[in-house]
Amino acid sequence: MTAADDRDPEAKRHAERFQRVREAHQTEVAEDYVELIAQLIEKTGEARVVELADWLGVTNATVNNTIQRLQRDGLVTSKPYRSIFLTDKGRGLAEASRRRHEIVRDFLLALGVDSETAETDSEGIEHHVSDATVQAFRRFLAKPKS
Amino acid sequence: MTAADDRDPEAKRHAERFQRVREAHQTEVAEDYVELIAQLIEKTGEARVVELADWLGVTNATVNNTIQRLQRDGLVTSKPYRSIFLTDKGRGLAEASRRRHEIVRDFLLALGVDSETAETDSEGIEHHVSDATVQAFRRFLAKPKS
DNA sequence: ACTCAAACTTAGCATACACTAACTTTTATC
DNA sequence: GATAAAAGTTAGTGTATGCTAAGTTTGAGT
Numbered sequence: 001m002t003a004a005d006d007r008d009p010e011a012k013r014h015a016e017r018f019q020r021v022r023e024a025h026q027t028e029v030a031e032d033y034v035e036l037i038a039q040l041i042e043k044t045g046e047a048r049v050v051e052l053a054d055w056l057g058v059t060n061a062t063v064n065n066t067i068q069r070l071q072r073d074g075l076v077t078s079k080p081y082r083s084i085f086l087t088d089k090g091r092g093l094a095e096a097s098r099r100r101h102e103i104v105r106d107f108l109l110a111l112g113v114d115s116e117t118a119e120t121d122s123e124g125i126e127h128h129v130s131d132a133t134v135q136a137f138r139r140f141l142a143k144p145k146s
Numbered sequence: 147m148t149a150a151d152d153r154d155p156e157a158k159r160h161a162e163r164f165q166r167v168r169e170a171h172q173t174e175v176a177e178d179y180v181e182l183i184a185q186l187i188e189k190t191g192e193a194r195v196v197e198l199a200d201w202l203g204v205t206n207a208t209v210n211n212t213i214q215r216l217q218r219d220g221l222v223t224s225k226p227y228r229s230i231f232l233t234d235k236g237r238g239l240a241e242a243s244r245r246r247h248e249i250v251r252d253f254l255l256a257l258g259v260d261s262e263t264a265e266t267d268s269e270g271i272e273h274h275v276s277d278a279t280v281q282a283f284r285r286f287l288a289k290p291k292s
Numbered sequence: 293a294c295t296c297a298a299a300c301t302t303a304g305c306a307t308a309c310a311c312t313a314a315c316t317t318t319t320a321t322c
Numbered sequence: 323g324a325t326a327a328a329a330g331t332t333a334g335t336g337t338a339t340g341c342t343a344a345g346t347t348t349g350a351g352t
Contacts, residue, residue, distance in 0.1 A: 057161030128270025
């Protein structure tokens, strides 16, 4: 394997970063769903397909589809025509997502971004901030404001 | 249309945000490609399939596929077995993406994030920051450091 | 000018995520 | 308790994004 690895090392690093972004993509939907499911359960006592569809802006059929994948992946449980529950794993992911989401949103607000933008952008950004960046956001939030 | 719109207005706002994130997703790949194509052309004089594949960490076949879509969308031109060129539209998108990407990366660095993390996270974040947030990042960068 | 490796393309496949349309189950109301 | 509306499900479709395997074209070196 002398020949195989003589790629431009910069290209290699670049490619690795992209691969990480692609991986993040695969968990985005799952994170959004479990986060929302947790919120709905907290707020209304249960999470139903129509509610999820309403909050996500997709059809019932799409939600159903996704819920099946989440179930396959061990994040939720649900029986036909019944409401949806989080597994321990799902609850853990929901908690972590919620915390990260809040920090990103609060950080943007602290930076002077208007609240509607902070809500929207944090929704997209939250899935792409590593722990190191979250820590940096936290440090900024902890700092006195001048 | 009295009945159709009596949804929870909070749900409605939430759904709209998600729709925006979903839309951003559709342009992410295009942005990454044209940004990289512009860089390769600048650096080496041309953009070839193998190079793109190498820098993106995907196969040649995947690049080919994507290039065809970009061509359909008017962002690049290319003839079989030849190198890839940006259209005016593609160049415009590449420029805008590069600028936004740089600001996000510089912002993270200024915040104290280590450089490898800044590179990786900015790659994911850049597609989800609105103009308003970019402005906030800019303001922060312009500010004297204490 | 031949030859062969590298580059590129094509075909076929898989998964995620979205949709509509049609159907079934549950539930609320009379 | 019958029935209609609401909720949920299923089937079928489409696009984006990825892959492997097999083929074609180009171009470099002899």
